[in-house]
Amino acid sequence: MTEKGLLIVLSGPSGCGKGTILKELLKKRDDTVISISATTRSPREGEMHSVHYYFISKSEFEDRITNDGMLEYAEYVGNYYGTPAKEVYENLENGKNVILEIEVQGAMKVKQKYKDAVMIFVMPPSVSELRRRLVDRATEDLEKIDGRMNTAMKEMKLASQYDYIVINDSLETAVDELNSIITAQRLAKPRMTQIIENILNS
Amino acid sequence: MTEKGLLIVLSGPSGCGKGTILKELLKKRDDTVISISATTRSPREGEMHSVHYYFISKSEFEDRITNDGMLEYAEYVGNYYGTPAKEVYENLENGKNVILEIEVQGAMKVKQKYKDAVMIFVMPPSVSELRRRLVDRATEDLEKIDGRMNTAMKEMKLASQYDYIVINDSLETAVDELNSIITAQRLAKPRMTQIIENILNS
Numbered sequence: 001m002t003e004k005g006l007l008i009v010l011s012g013p014s015g016c017g018k019g020t021i022l023k024e025l026l027k028k029r030d031d032t033v034i035s036i037s038a039t040t041r042s043p044r045e046g047e048m049h050s051v052h053y054y055f056i057s058k059s060e061f062e063d064r065i066t067n068d069g070m071l072e073y074a075e076y077v078g079n080y081y082g083t084p085a086k087e088v089y090e091n092l093e094n095g096k097n098v099i100l101e102i103e104v105q106g107a108m109k110v111k112q113k114y115k116d117a118v119m120i121f122v123m124p125p126s127v128s129e130l131r132r133r134l135v136d137r138a139t140e141d142l143e144k145i146d147g148r149m150n151t152a153m154k155e156m157k158l159a160s161q162y163d164y165i166v167i168n169d170s171l172e173t174a175v176d177e178l179n180s181i182i183t184a185q186r187l188a189k190p191r192m193t194q195i196i197e198n199i200l201n202s
Numbered sequence: 203m204t205e206k207g208l209l210i211v212l213s214g215p216s217g218c219g220k221g222t223i224l225k226e227l228l229k230k231r232d233d234t235v236i237s238i239s240a241t242t243r244s245p246r247e248g249e250m251h252s253v254h255y256y257f258i259s260k261s262e263f264e265d266r267i268t269n270d271g272m273l274e275y276a277e278y279v280g281n282y283y284g285t286p287a288k289e290v291y292e293n294l295e296n297g298k299n300v301i302l303e304i305e306v307q308g309a310m311k312v313k314q315k316y317k318d319a320v321m322i323f324v325m326p327p328s329v330s331e332l333r334r335r336l337v338d339r340a341t342e343d344l345e346k347i348d349g350r351m352n353t354a355m356k357e358m359k360l361a362s363q364y365d366y367i368v369i370n371d372s373l374e375t376a377v378d379e380l381n382s383i384i385t386a387q388r389l390a391k392p393r394m395t396q397i398i399e400n401i402l403n404s
Contacts, residue, residue, distance in 0.1 A: 126404035165394040184386035192367040202328035
């Protein structure tokens with residue numbers, strides 16, 4: 001019998017470094033995958049179907065909503081974004097830990113549907129450091145950065161809704177911490193009950 | 203402000219390898235100490251006061267019981283064994299994680315007194331492997347080993363009272379798992395509330 005994987009929800013403000021942490025984490029854990037979101041927006045240059053997103057039509061997306069086929073979804077600037085449920089559940093059944101990199105509102109919806117979800121929030125070491133990182137990216141004008149900072153502050157105020165807080169000061173430490181949380185959660189008692197039984201009967 | 207350390211209770215049957223795991227763990231974590239027990243029995247050859255045990259008199263031990271100076275204690279073959287509370291609390295206040303390596307009954311008493319204690323149970327990979335390890339030690343005749351196996355089975359049936367189960371199949375993996383549990387617990391939300399506040403106000 002394969003032990004079921006963990007559903008892990010990872011949130012944190014834009015610029016906190018979630019993407020880089022996840023990339024490094026996957027090098028360390030072959031028992032863990034990242035969920036690919038579905039969206040109704042058009043692919044940007046270089047974006048590939050079933051790698052960056054599942055690009056699906058609006059009617060297909062709405063069908064899935066109706067049939068409870070999305071773990072969570074949101075509408076943003078006229079397009080849907082969401083987490084297809086079936087693939088997540090299949091991976092969990094196959095013993096894979098599945099990471100959803102989603103924003104706070106979606107995260108709360110997932111926790112409602114899936115009580116065992118492990119909720120992790122990534123914080124920057126300080127507000128000023130977050131701003132510096134956003135400015136360094138330099139893909140946006142300063143006005144947009146102010147908007148992102150406002151959103152970030154709102155999101156970070158909800159960090160206390162999560163089970164664990166990882167502060168991304170050193171990348172290596174942050175990756176190690178995320179890795180440790182996953183390892184520890186797999187050893188938590190409720191998951192181990194059957195294994196204890198097996199050992200006692202060995 | 204130093205962040206308070208974790209109180210960690212580690213139990214597991216004789217022969218499961220707790221001592222070796224702890225020795226390796228301490229090489230990896232300088233933020234963690236092992237609590238030294240007090241006892242009223244006489245030191246054996248090579249045993250040193252305040253290294254292996256605090257060797258104290260029966261009247262001093264009983265004074266400490268009266269004054270709530272023992273986190274837990276038990277009487278065994280006419281001698282007291284227990285965990286001096288003061289040193290544990292001082293280490294926790296100084297930010298050190300403190301590990302108590304104690305048996306199941308004492309562990310439950312600690313959990314009652316200190317709700318935030320992190321309870322970890324070390325299991326052998328199988329019952330037959332545990333017997334093999336006890337026989338390999340060869341410090342005892344087979345009859346005594348049967349007695350220890352009976353005790354071990356009783357203890358392991360209480361493993362489900364703990365928060366985490368570490369199976370000591372590979373020493374390296376077990377040490378890594380214990381290390382991960384400590385890292386993860388330090389990132390758990392209730393401990394991070396003040397840190398989140400500090401970041402938001404930075």
